[in-house]
Amino acid sequence: MKTRSAVCHHARLPFAFSLFLVACLAIITGCGTSNPDFKPYSALPSKDAKDAPLREADVVKIDFPGASTLDTVQTVRRDGKITLPVVGEVVAAGKTPVELQKELVKLYAKELVSSKEITVSVQQSAFPIFVTGAVMKPGKLLSDSPMTALEAIMESGGPDYTRANLKSVRIIRTQDNHTKNFTINLKGLENSTSIDIFYLQPGDIVYVPEKIVWF
Numbered sequence: 001m002k003t004r005s006a007v008c009h010h011a012r013l014p015f016a017f018s019l020f021l022v023a024c025l026a027i028i029t030g031c032g033t034s035n036p037d038f039k040p041y042s043a044l045p046s047k048d049a050k051d052a053p054l055r056e057a058d059v060v061k062i063d064f065p066g067a068s069t070l071d072t073v074q075t076v077r078r079d080g081k082i083t084l085p086v087v088g089e090v091v092a093a094g095k096t097p098v099e100l101q102k103e104l105v106k107l108y109a110k111e112l113v114s115s116k117e118i119t120v121s122v123q124q125s126a127f128p129i130f131v132t133g134a135v136m137k138p139g140k141l142l143s144d145s146p147m148t149a150l151e152a153i154m155e156s157g158g159p160d161y162t163r164a165n166l167k168s169v170r171i172i173r174t175q176d177n178h179t180k181n182f183t184i185n186l187k188g189l190e191n192s193t194s195i196d197i198f199y200l201q202p203g204d205i206v207y208v209p210e211k212i213v214w215f
Contacts, residue, residue, distance in 0.1 A: 054092045054100065055202070056080065057126035057142045062104070066115025070108070073123060086111060097122060127202035131156040134164035134208045149198045150186055152206050159189065165211045166190060171198060172205040 054060065056076055062084070064070040074082035080093030087107045092100055097120040104118045112118075126144040129152050136157025141147075149171055153159055159166060166189055171182040188195035200206070 052122075052125075053094050053096055054122070055125070055127060056093060057128075057144070058092075058122060059124040060092065060097070060100075061121045061123050063119040063121075064108070064112070064115075065117050065119070066112050070111070129200050130203075130205045132205065132207050134160045134210050136160055143200075147200050149184055149200060149204075149206050150189075150195060152200060153186070153208060159186075159208055161190065163210045165209045168209055170207040170209065171200070172207060173201060174203060 054076055056078055058076045059073065060076065060082070061073050062071065070085055072084060074084070074092075076082055076092050080091055081089045082092045083089050084104075087104075090100075090103070090107065095103070101118050101120045104120070105112070105116055108118065109116070124144055126142045129141045129143060129147060130139070131141060131152050132138045135153055136159075138156060141152055141155050143152075147155075149169060153169075166186040169184050169186050171184065173180045173182070182198065184196035184198045186195050187193065
């Protein structure tokens with residue numbers, strides 16, 4: 001009933017003013033989106049968060065206050081490991097900086113005589129994005145800065161315009177052991193109209209479907 005009364009109310013407005021309202025609504029609709037997950041980079045974990053698990057390509061600084069010669073800066077490799085002096089390879093991916101600190105204190109127990117303290121801090125944080133479907137170079141991307149679905153597609157060589165259905169690009173996101181699907185419209189790449197801006201989160205899959213061809 002609420003929608004019906006609103007329609008009736010607008011019907012009584014002067015015709016010119018009604019046209020103005022329609023034009024404004026078109027502008028707002030073209031620039032915005034109803035998707036609740038169109039959020040800025042602040043939705044991602046802080047690079048300095050002590051409770052954020054380390055991931056591939058994260059850069060960590062490891063300080064030994066009691067043995068500065070052991071200080072090192074390491075990048076988490078694809079296999080999730082880092083290589084440290086004396087103790088060798090250590091699995092870092094999946095552990096928080098605090099958890100890694102505790103493990104290193106145990107591993108370096110014999111070397112740390114004057115101070116049993118070790119500090120692990122994140123210097124640079126990267127997160128993985130996967131792009132698949134009708135793009136030129138599907139695969140895995142690593143980003144250490146805000147990235148939109150459009151940017152991820154362009155980093156993957158851009159869409160294959162001969163077969164890509166840009167009007168229904170899907171974002172597949174896993175949260176709390178559940179999968180969410182979002183659909184965005186990037187058709188504006190072809191006809192110079194508005195494009196949905198969707199900021200990605202770690203582990204998102206960007207899927208560009210193919211056009212349906214009727215024979």
